[in-house]
Amino acid sequence: MIDLEKLEKISSHYGNPYKETHFAKYSYIKEILNNFQEGKEVSSAGRIIAKREHGKSSFAHISDASGKIQIYLRKDTLKDSYELFKELDIGDIVGIEGSFFKTKTGEPTIMVKRMVLLSKSLRPLPEKWHGLKDVEIRYRRRYLDLISNPEARDVFWKRSLIVSFIRDFFQKRNYIEVETPMLQSIPGGASGAPFVTHHNSLDIDVYLRIAPELYLKRLLVGGFDKVFEINRNFRNEGISVRHSPEFTMLEAYCAYENYEYMMRICEDLLSSLVKRLYNSFTIEYQGKKIDFTPPWPKVSFSFLFKKEFDVNPDDSQGKVLEKVCGKLNLSSDELSRTQIINITEELIEKHYPVDKPAFVIDFFSWTAPLAKSKKDTSYILERFELFIAGMEVANSYSELNDPVEQRKRLSEQLKVEEELPRKIDEDFLESLEHGMPPAAGLGIGIDRLIMLLLNQSSIRDVILFPLLKPHDAKD
Incomplete structure (x- = not known):
């Protein structure tokens, strides 16, 4: 099912979610992680594959073809962009800029200072999409498999x-x-x-x-x-x-x-x-x-x-x-x-x-x-x-x-x-x-x-x- 209602809501409050033509993503996520340095300024982009909201702050993971990376977002830093993030769904594509730090569990994470919505997904990913097993879907819709x-x-x-x-x-x-x-x-x-x-x-x-x-x-x-x-x-x-x-x-x-x-x-x-x-x-x-x-x-x-x-x-x-x-x-x-x-x-x-x-x-x-x-x-x-x-x-x-x-x-x-x-x-x-x-x-x-x-x-x-x-x- 196509979620046109969510598209209309985001468009009316935050503008056209498909207007961006460029974002400064110069490396795959895997390469960014391999060059981790505490406090280093980085930019990346990818598809949201998980998000956990905690009131005025949130964690999420974005992924590309090379892997995934955790990001951390705060309302006091992002202002209106944080409210936009709360409206986003699994599958949406965002660009982020920020600096590296490690969480208490030692996971490399980007403290987001700027977020841009690059593309709104209108269809949800399949249920249990973590490791899609249906062979028919994998071949017919290889993009979901990837x-x-x-x-x-x-x-x-x-x-x-x-x-x-x-x-x-x-x-x-x-x-x-x-x-x-x-x-x-x-x-x-x-x-x-x-x-x-x-x-x-x-x-x-x-x-x-x-x-x-x-x-x-x-x-x-x-x-x-x-x-x-x-x-x-x-x-x-x-x-x-x-x-x-x-x-x-x-x-x-x-x-x-x-x-x-x-x-x-x-x-x-x-x-x-x-x-x-x-x-x-x-x-x-x-x-x-x-x-x-x-x-x-x-x-x-x-x-x-x-x-x-x-x-x-x-x-x-x-x-x-x-x-x-x-x-x-x-x-x-x-x-x-x-x-x-x-x-x-x-x-x-x-x-x-x-x-x-x-x-x-x-x-x-x-x-x-x-x-x-x-x-x-x-x-x-x-x-x-x-x-x-x-x-x-x-x-x-x-x-x-x-x-x-x-x-x-x-x-x-x-x-x-x-x-x-x-x-x-x-x-x-x-x-x-x-x-x-x-x-x-x-x-x-x-x-x-x-x-x-x-x-x-x-x-x-x-x-x-x-x-x-x-x-x-x-x-």
Whole structure:
């Protein structure tokens, strides 16, 4: 319910509560507290989250994204502003100026000498808002979650730090950060159903990208040896605790290197990131201890599938489908990439300890049409996927740069992946025909990585505004 009556009362006695355009808040509350000095003059601003009136004086707490601080207000100091304060509600936003002191209990507090109402809240915070627990409200109204849950705020603070760390890691190694199109006339670079829309001026259908890979490889052709992009991708597929239709990826490419180089990059990046976050190489995820100390074990996909399903590297995709579905009693016309990943996750947990990240290698050639095969066999790829706590987090391979073989692979992909438009990206193939150096590529799912590093059970808990069905949508 909107409290227009209180708004009218405050407006008539004290003026428009939204008139202020500026207040001198130069630091977050946490920083102000960290620099506490008795008697020091400070200014701050934030949302009132608690107030206790004692006649001619009052205590309150105000908060911002970094924390909360206690303030002390006296009528003889504030005059009319004190009467205004008494009219304020939990949720209102105020600016204050004053000096530091400590209460008898030792709590740092600001003795308020000036108070300004910066914004009047018209809706009350939810009942029991201290630690909002309703998952539906937390996702739909993330602003309430951030107000009420310090843990949620901490997740998104750390998410920002993690992304900054990753960006800095690659820039220090002379990678240049680039931006590639999010609207593409032909989606490519991955498997997955795209979102489609129409460009009115050009009168063409365009797709939200499912991956930036083909454009990043064009840059290798153009002479940029090291490129990376932290990008938003979109896939019109299912939603789960590990899948979001809109997600963030890191993709990095390095000319004149192969997938083994990207293994070292992965180990270096993630182990140093964990060390920065926790001053240790060990984290806990959903009750499991995971040790990021390099080196990490390598697990053969080919060996796992031979052991479990009697699959051979030279078996056709149809033969593999027959053997796997027969063993698992599945009824399917094809094995999707998601199904392969799920089966691989189960096999890793079955046959290997999951207390360390693991590189899964030796994938069959038909599993990745953009990857280069090993020199000694055309049936096995120079490729790895990184699994952490049984979850796929990264994908890498030595990039296929043979334009004739690439055309053949992409043509075969279109025969089995019905969700992709029935078109080959001729411009990409033309770029390869000009010559692309041997290169390695790496993709890391940022959202999943953050789930793991911050011990969150759902991908929605690390995305500020996850896509949800509207309340008024019909099932």
